[in-house]
Amino acid sequence: MTPPPGPVTVLPVTGLPEVAAGDDLGALLDAALPQLAEGDVVVVSSKVVAKAEGRALRGVTRDEAVTAETVRVVARRGPTRIVETRHGLVLAAAGVDESNVEPGTVLLLPSDPDASARALRAALRASRGLDRLGVVVTDTAGRAWRQGQTDIAVGAAGVRALHDLRGSTDSSGRVLDVTLPALGDELAGAADLVKGKATGVPAAVVRGLGADALLDDDGPGAAALVRPADEDLFRWGTAEARAQGARAAVGARRTVRSFAPGAPDPEAVRRALAAAVTAPAPHHTVPWRFAVVETAAARTRLLDAMQAAWEADLRVDGFSGEQVARRVRRGAVLRGAPLLVVPCLVSDGAHDYPDARRSAAERSMFVLAAGAGIEALLVALAAEGLGSAWVSSALFCPDAARAALDLDASWEPMGTVAVGVPAAAPPARPERPLDELVVLR
Structure with missing residues (x-):
């Protein structure tokens, strides 16, 4: 029998300095993170990852940056565009951001958020001597039919971003046919409770997940959360x-x-x-x-x-x-x-x-x-x-x-x-x- 889940703790990571292009983000995180334990998940905002990777652009308007990052316009209303990015993500304005950057600068998403998560995981595992450690890279997104925004996983390593429970049974013994929790997004949303743009806390540690939430290797990443086009019933606005x-x-x-x-x-x-x-x-x-x-x-x-x-x-x-x-x-x-x-x-x-x-x-x-x-x-x-x-x-x-x-x-x-x-x-x-x-x- 699977043991009942224990308490989950979300810890903010404070003291991280302003990140600039070329900075070793793994080393900066290592210096700011608390003591880590096996099974912890480090959740990092895509903003600091993008800054370290030199994804801040000057002399380019936000509209121009959105166009460059867009492979498909999903919906448009006035100046607002909901688009699909090169990563397969569907986001308002392609995830291009102007907040918490210098005036006249726009910040793009990391080029490959899953690769970024894998690099951070490798650096932190080596420095902390851990085997089972997860990393999730997040960005803020709206949701169809829901007001407000929440953080979602755009990159992941060492974590089951999509936890497939199909074929297992519920507490009454019934077989689960469609249950597929988006664990990566749940971790992103939980971490956002203690981090955020307004507080200047770009990272958090989620502790206490069950052993089956972590992977021995990097895993498929957050790409597993992107719905294939042939399964998308709501592909257009x-x-x-x-x-x-x-x-x-x-x-x-x-x-x-x-x-x-x-x-x-x-x-x-x-x-x-x-x-x-x-x-x-x-x-x-x-x-x-x-x-x-x-x-x-x-x-x-x-x-x-x-x-x-x-x-x-x-x-x-x-x-x-x-x-x-x-x-x-x-x-x-x-x-x-x-x-x-x-x-x-x-x-x-x-x-x-x-x-x-x-x-x-x-x-x-x-x-x-x-x-x-x-x-x-x-x-x-x-x-x-x-x-x-x-x-x-x-x-x-x-x-x-x-x-x-x-x-x-x-x-x-x-x-x-x-x-x-x-x-x-x-x-x-x-x-x-x-x-x-x-x-x-």
Whole structure:
């Protein structure tokens, strides 16, 4: 049985002199630290680490420094930027600081906080003759959905920055499935109770942790606390999420020809359809209709009718039986899709013109509106993580498609969209030469 935890003590480290570039921070800490014991954790502000490493810059504005340290803007409101730094940390202003430095100076985070923690741990272990000693480098950060700031671990050595308790049992014997305490951040927050910018105490010692909180080696560091991008459900701020999501969905819209088994989420399809009917339309009309083909019987009826019409056209064109069969096999993408959507154009509200020129333009305007609705559907499906393929066959046999689905005579099928979960990620689209496709006047 694991013994109950004992008391934890947090001791401020006072007497540390002002740190300048090139100072031996390990030696300065060693001179100021109290007597250390096996299992102690020394918690140091990133500010003094950065000063010693020469990360203070003059002649650079804070905004310029933030831009230089940023790899991704997560959210922006007015002059405030929440960004991802080169370290993978998401912080306001990239952790760039102007407090407790000379006027006209900005202070960046250490270049590699985990490496800084490892160096300090090695120096202190050697000078104090200790085996199990932890070091945590901290910085101040806000938290989403929470007011105020607290210190977090940006560097660590010799400490389980992330204490994985999954698979162990609680006091009632239940298996823990998701329990993953951020011990590095808890140590940073505890140490901040006795240190801080206003008091001029940049370091503390946390004593009394359980033996399993310390490591024999340096360990993975605070990098273990950075959530991988593919697990990040909140990767963007609200406005940025809308913009990034829209751009990502447009780029993700690819023709998918192979689908995984099983029907797509009907709510996701419904959301995509709701997005499709927001496309632009002429004369304040609603020119789109969508026939959603869910049942196997309706799908077979539709596809058999379209195939028969296609085969008849090919025979009229003089193709042999073998050639007809080979061409028809190209339509297999619709047969293999778990869901079909037949977009239709309804021209109610179109203006009548006495001449052919304007009548043709009016017709084109409505067809373009139908195409906008189809494209909106395809992009919205991609945003929902679904694959799609627009196949034009229903355009060439509208009567057969209408009859197979028992649609109103005013509905003009504009092709068929195969929908489902992609069987595999589509290959990357090669970049198209924009200067060959766009002219400027």
